[in-house]
Amino acid sequence: MGVNSGGEEIFLKKLVAGRGECAGLSPVEILKRFYPSFYDGPQVKKWIIPIQPEFHARLFTDYGARQTLLHEHAGEFVIEGNTIKKAYLSHSRNRQLKAGDIVLFYRSRDTQSLTSLGVIEEVRMGLTQTDEIIRVVGKRTVYSTAEIDESLKPLTVILFRHHFHLRNPLNLATLLESGILNGPPQSIMQISDEKYTVIKTLGGIDGRFTVN
Incomplete structure (x- = not known):
């Protein structure tokens, strides 16, 4: 946008798209x-x-x-859980996942709640070599080289950007009552646009940051 008195360039990043600014752009x-x-x-x-x-x-x-636990800072990987860009490793063979899709994370067992939202940047499937997986995930993973090496293969790697946590995490009872789920999710599952809209409303997703 310009240069300050010290000769440093000034850049502007818009966080909210104005009307018409997204026309013709892909997700x-x-x-x-x-x-x-x-x-x-x-x-x-x-x-x-x-x-x-x-x-x-x-x-x-x-x-x-x-x-943060002390043992998380040991090993070859520094835990990158507080970064925007993350990697989720799975044994899923779902070939419908693609860049631009929205992922909503459901924390099982203890809180049993839908907590966090991200958007997929890339999906790599059928990875069998530890070195290749490490190259794909870079520092976006929270797993050590040993953990990746010992995991069952092949693996699916979902590279995504974390946007935010739901203002109102949705527990299992709410998800059942609202018809979003029929029971605790056991694997990656697709939901309809209508169910996502309910999550968006109940979860407190700020509409200023959504383009539709």
């Missing part, structure tokens, strides 16, 4: 240009991903009153 382009705003219209699918509490705590270190 991924909107994500990159206006993050944390994102497209959530019918062009993209919406998915619920169940995640166990210990992995949720490592992937989303800023969630709730969670404290």
Whole structure:
């Protein structure tokens, strides 16, 4: 936008897209240009991903009153749970996941709640070599080299941007009562646009940051 008195360039990043600014842009382009705003219209699918509490705590270190544990700082990888760009590793063979899709994370077992929202940047499937997986995830993973090496293969890697946690996490009772779920999710599952709209309303997702 200009240069200050010290000769430093000044840049502007818009966080909320103005009317007409997203015309002709793909969901991924909107994500990159206006993050944390994102497209959530019918062009993209919406998915619920169940995640166990210990992995949720490592992937989303800023969630709730969670404290970082000392052992997380050991090994070759520095835990990157507080970064925007993250990697979710799964054994899912779902080939419908694609860039631009919305992922909603469901913390199982303890809180049994829908907690966090992200948008997929890339999906890599059928990865069998530890070195290749590490190259794909870079520092976006919370897993150590040893954990990746010992995991069952092949793996699916979902690279996504974390946007925010739901202002009002939705517990299982609410999800059942509102018809979003028929029971605790056991694997990655797609939900309809109508069910996503209910989550958006009940979960307190700020509409200023959504493009549709």
